[in-house]
Amino acid sequence: MxxxxxxxxxxxxxxxxxxxxxxxxxxxxxxxxxxxxxxxxxxxxxxxxxxxxxxxxxxxxxxxxxxxxxxxxxxxxxxxxxxxxxxxxxxxxxxxxxxxxxxxxxxxxxxxxxxxxxxxxxxxxxxxxxIIGMPGRTAYLGFKHKAKPQPGETIVVSAASGAVGSVVGQLAKQQGLRVIGVAGSAQKCQYVKQQLGFDECLSYQADDFEQALTTTCANGIDIYWEGVGGRTLNAVAPLLNEGARVPICGFISNYNDTNVAAETPFQVLAKLKPTPEHGFFLVSDWLDEYPTATMALAQGVIDGSLKxxxxxxxxxxxxxxxxxxxxxxxxxxxxxxxxx
Structure with missing residues (x-):
């Protein structure tokens, strides 16, 4: 050669x-x-x-x-x-x-x-x-350290059918949370509910998305996993409970926005009173935990508990x-x- x-x-x-x-x-x-x-x-x-x-x-x-x-x-x-x-x-x-x-x-x-x-x-x-690479570790470690989940809480997961959101939702279900996904189509929502086991999934493209989210989260939202910004964030923000946590791993709807006046998640959340605990994080913040997270995710794939x-x-x-x-x-x- x-x-x-x-x-x-x-x-x-x-x-x-x-x-x-x-x-x-x-x-x-x-x-x-x-x-x-x-x-x-x-x-x-x-x-x-x-x-x-x-x-x-x-x-x-x-x-x-x-x-x-x-x-x-x-x-x-x-x-x-x-x-x-x-x-x-x-x-x-x-x-x-x-x-x-x-x-x-x-x-x-x-x-x-x-x-x-x-x-x-x-x-x-x-x-x-x-699932056992960067996206999976982002979900596993971000959920553990930034979401601070407690059984019985309600979490809304954006981009629920995606590489990160799908793992967050499955981990949340395993830990006893009520899990509401948000995705971009009826087909994706069906997959999120039927295959991943979320309690509910709503399409942000539906005309009645805001009302459906309000009805589904009648007791408010304790954790919002933010990865998209835009319409989903604006619908979630007024429903956040006192003491809510908002881990931010991205906001894809803003990535291609040429409108300099477009609000970021930080600006939207800062307006809320009380302001929820929120912040952008990098999975590299927990480099020392990579082996543990990777092996846990791998075991979930092998035994079928993570899809x-x-x-x-x-x-x-x-x-x-x-x-x-x-x-x-x-x-x-x-x-x-x-x-x-």
């Missing part, structure tokens, strides 16, 4: 509003496997992860991470197989997760904190990017279209790209 052709998606133009296909380009370059240095590995990616946070990295707005530069490979997680190695820790044939970004091949080093092995072959490779769904695009050239679709709610479950 010598020359490998790596295909990668780069941000060719910084998006304004909803990203367009013209904002991305597919580029190729050669990787020489003989040029690996001690400790390096060459990975052939099998799946790429597409996540809403990536849209924020494409913006110049102040954020928790540096923005992508034009011409840079789109950031993100991937899972794949090591096909060349100068590492005693990761021999050829090892399956690993990495932060390779949107590309078919990737050179990493055994000391990279973002490189770790797939640990259970009973679990589908793609699940390492979803998940995926939307799969095929081929790296289709990653931009799948990403745009995800931002507009066309995905059903965790959005991934299958490369192999």
């Amino acid at each position: 010598t020359q490998i052709i790596n295909k990668a998606i780069v941000m060719s133009t910084r998006p304004v509003g909803m990203p367009k296909l013209a904002d991305f380009s597919l580029q190729s370059h050669n990787i020489d496997s003989y040029n690996l240095t001690d400790g390096q590995v060459l990975i052939k990616n099998h799946y790429l992860s597409l996540d809403p946070y990536m849209r924020g990295r494409m913006s110049l707005k102040k954020s928790y991470a540096e923005p992508l530069q034009e011409g840079e490979i789109i950031t993100g997680e991937a899972v794949g197989e090591i096909i060349a190695s100068k590492s005693d820790k990761y021999p050829i044939g090892t399956f690993v997760c990495s932060m390779s970004g949107w590309q078919t091949h990737f050179v990493s080093h055994q000391k990279s904190s973002a490189l770790y092995p797939v640990f259970n072959d009973q679990i589908a490779l793609s699940a390492y990017l979803g 998940f769904k995926e939307s799969t695009a095929h081929g790296i050239a289709n990653a931009p279209q799948a990403f745009i679709g995800m931002l507009s709610g066309k995905n059903f479950g965790k959005q991934i790209v299958k490369l192999v």
Whole structure:
């Protein structure tokens, strides 16, 4: 093995509003496997992860991470197989997760904190990017530390059929909460209730959404899992009980908004009296708990107590279209790209 052709998606133009296909380009370059240095590995990616946070990295707005530069490979997680190695820790044939970004091949080093092995072959490779990857850990650790759940409380979960919300709701049911999901279609709501076991699920696109939420949450809302902003947040806000908690892991409806006057969740919640406990969090706040969270999620997948769904695009050239679709709610479950 010598020359490998790596295909990668780069941000060719910084998006304004909803990203367009013209904002991305597919580029190729050669990787020489003989040029690996001690400790390096060459990975052939099998799946790429597409996540809403990536849209924020494409913006110049102040954020928790540096923005992508034009011409840079789109950031993100991937899972794949090591096909060349100068590492005693990761021999050829090892399956690993990495932060390779949107590309078919990737050179990493055994000391990279973002490189770790797939640990259970009973679990589908793609699940390492979803329910037992970053989205699953976000749900598990954010729910534990920020939602502070108590049995009998009512939680409303936005994006309930998505990679994070679906896990939050299932964990909440297991801990004795009343769980109300919000999703973007009747089909998604049916899945959330019948397959994931939520007590109720409402479509935010329904004309009577606000009234339906008020009726469903007649005794108020104790926890709101915020991942979308917009209409869902505005409907939830007046129903929050005293002492409510609002973990914020994103607000996808604002990501493509060019209206500088558009209110963020922080602005909406700050107006409430009393103001609920709320705040944005990063799953990396609890790095030391990653192993515990990951193993708990993996056990749930193996024993069937945690279910998940995926939307799969095929081929790296289709990653931009799948990403745009995800931002507009066309995905059903965790959005991934299958490369192999």
